[in-house]
Amino acid sequence: xxxxxxxxxxxxxxxxxxPFGRFxxxxxxxxxxVAVWDALKDASVPAKDIQVAYLGNSIGGLITxxxxxxxxxxxxxxxxxxxTMVNVExxxxxxxxxxxxxxxxxxxxxxxxxLAVGVEKMFLEDRARTxxxxxxxxxxxxxxxxxxxxxxxxxxxxxxxxxxxxxKEDLALVAVKNSYNGSLNPYAYHRKAYTxxxxxxxxxxxxxxxxxxxxxxxxxxxxxxxxGKDTARKYMSEPTITVAACALKSGRYRESDPLDxxxxxxxxxxxxxxxRQAGMEPKDIDVAEVHDAMSPIELxxxxxxxxxxxxxxxxxLKEGRTKITGDMPIxxxxxLCSRGHPVGATGIAxxxxxxxxxxxxxxxxxxxxxxxxxxxxxxxxxxDGDNAAFTNIILKR
Amino acid sequence: MGQDTVKKRLPVLPGxxxxxTSPDDQSYLIGSxxxxxxxxxxxxxxxxxxxxxxxxxxxxVLSTRGKIxxxxxxxxxxxxxxxxxxxxxxxxxxxxxxxxxxxGCEPSENALKTGTEVELVIDKxxxxxxxxDLIGYKFRxxxx
Numbered sequence: 001x002x003x004x005x006x007x008x009x010x011x012x013x014x015x016x017x018x019p020f021g022r023f024x025x026x027x028x029x030x031x032x033x034v035a036v037w038d039a040l041k042d043a044s045v046p047a048k049d050i051q052v053a054y055l056g057n058s059i060g061g062l063i064t065x066x067x068x069x070x071x072x073x074x075x076x077x078x079x080x081x082x083x084t085m086v087n088v089e090x091x092x093x094x095x096x097x098x099x100x101x102x103x104x105x106x107x108x109x110x111x112x113x114x115l116a117v118g119v120e121k122m123f124l125e126d127r128a129r130t131x132x133x134x135x136x137x138x139x140x141x142x143x144x145x146x147x148x149x150x151x152x153x154x155x156x157x158x159x160x161x162x163x164x165x166x167x168k169e170d171l172a173l174v175a176v177k178n179s180y181n182g183s184l185n186p187y188a189y190h191r192k193a194y195t196x197x198x199x200x201x202x203x204x205x206x207x208x209x210x211x212x213x214x215x216x217x218x219x220x221x222x223x224x225x226x227x228g229k230d231t232a233r234k235y236m237s238e239p240t241i242t243v244a245a246c247a248l249k250s251g252r253y254r255e256s257d258p259l260d261x262x263x264x265x266x267x268x269x270x271x272x273x274x275x276r277q278a279g280m281e282p283k284d285i286d287v288a289e290v291h292d293a294m295s296p297i298e299l300x301x302x303x304x305x306x307x308x309x310x311x312x313x314x315x316x317l318k319e320g321r322t323k324i325t326g327d328m329p330i331x332x333x334x335x336l337c338s339r340g341h342p343v344g345a346t347g348i349a350x351x352x353x354x355x356x357x358x359x360x361x362x363x364x365x366x367x368x369x370x371x372x373x374x375x376x377x378x379x380x381x382x383x384d385g386d387n388a389a390f391t392n393i394i395l396k397r
Numbered sequence: 398m399g400q401d402t403v404k405k406r407l408p409v410l411p412g413x414x415x416x417x418t419s420p421d422d423q424s425y426l427i428g429s430x431x432x433x434x435x436x437x438x439x440x441x442x443x444x445x446x447x448x449x450x451x452x453x454x455x456x457x458v459l460s461t462r463g464k465i466x467x468x469x470x471x472x473x474x475x476x477x478x479x480x481x482x483x484x485x486x487x488x489x490x491x492x493x494x495x496x497x498x499x500x501g502c503e504p505s506e507n508a509l510k511t512g513t514e515v516e517l518v519i520d521k522x523x524x525x526x527x528x529x530d531l532i533g534y535k536f537r538x539x540x541x
Contacts (some may be wrong), residue, residue: 383440
């Protein structure tokens with residue numbers, strides 16, 4: 001079967017976010033409610049019309065003790081019940097996986113209007129509990145042997161430098177760009193543009209990664225209202241944003257590391273699937289949110305997504321191509337390091353940023369004339385060295 | 398004094414190491430080799446994920462020497478660990494690239510490089526919540 005031949009076109013009618021940050025006195029439901037109600041308002045959809053909701057959340061069970069039925073306990077108090085409701089956990093790709101679930105429900109024709117939510121609460125009085133919960137997002141054998149997850153990304157950065165060159169100063173330039181973008185984003189946790197010097201003077205976590213090159217824990221939520229294109233006119237005269245592709249893949253056993261040889265990464269395999277669904281190529285993408293849990297990983301992602309050739313990520317960055325004013329703006333939101341990374345909320349926060357960019361509502365972060373945008377997530381670490389969950393969403397207007 | 402207060406030596410993960418039991422014995426990592434495709438896996442597996450067969454895996458003794466693929470000095474430690482320490486991926490001659498902590502050298506970026514030869518050490522990785530020692534493997538530079 002040709003991809004999507006019998007599937008219905010799905011549009012994103014509205015998005016909403018609870019700002020990312022530190023909100024000790026707010027529950028998961030408090031965070032989700034703000035994002036969900038904002039998304040409904042943005043979509044002009046009454047809550048009673050929502051037929052299906054998927055809720056992405058990664059570590060809420062370990063944080064609150066509510067391991068099961070998180071969707072129902074979080075969305076119930078926001079006013080939702082008696083609808084199809086699904087719990088989604090997929091590490092850093094939890095929210096984007098929830099988005100995909102709702103997309104499929106509507107694309108299949110089973111439902112007309114649905115809600116995708118990502119929410120995470122990471123700040124507690126007991127910091128050790130958050131760290132223990134985060135450790136469970138990697139395959140547990142690795143953590144038991146002493147793997148520290150920033151260190152794992154640090155080793156990937158070193159592999160990249162070994163193969164393609166570049167210095168720590170070069171890698172830090174990604175955070176210079178993204179912290180500037182984040183300084184313009186009212187939903188971002190860290191709204192400060194850092195200089196190269198400030199980044200390199202921030203505490204060293206694991207060579208070559210300093211604090212300002214790493215994503216930080218945060219509380220936050222993001223939501224999107226999706227609808228079949230054929231029924232969207234009920235809610236707005238001009239439904240603008242269409243889901244052109246939505247791909248999800250698991251990590252895999254590999255004979256060698258893509259950073260050492262010519263094996264395609266799972267980011268590439270997932271992107272290729274998305275390009276195929278959309279009938280697009282990398283050159284068709286105008287703006288992208290990529291999963292820079294550690295900011296230099298953005299360079300690898302730019303290459304793996306096909307925005308530039310292998311090994312040219314650094315040159316691409318240095319030429320300013322990925323700035324808001326460049327021809328391939330990446331992480332206009334500030335990315336995970338500036339916006340903050342409430343694990344299970346990130347994927348839909350990326351969707352919200354791309355929707356705002358495509359609608360021309362991104363304010364000082366607005367890129368010129370964006371028609372197609374991409375959101376890429378990868379999360380979890382497997383013993384074999386690959387990430388565990390990969391998503392790629394392409395939106396167009 | 399109850400038995401609970403006696404400190405025990407427990408494996409950090411089950412079935413990953415053989416620890417020498419006599420002066421003539423040698424400690425090693427336990428892997429599995431698939432007799433059909435020849436691939437070696439660590440930690441040991443009961444089925445070959447590539448062949449998808451459950452009758453081809455044999456336990457195998459892995460080399461006690463390997464080479465550093467890449468490493469980093471970790472300056473912020475997870476609970477139960479003390480920074481700074483070195484974590485690395487070590488390439489074994491049988492094929493697997495395995496995660497390991499590194500001991501026997503300064504926790505410095507200059508202590509190792511890609512290709513540095515390292516050897517297996519059976520060592521305490523951390524402690525459990527009762528204070529028992531959790532024993533696993535590390536590697537150290539050869540000749541140090």
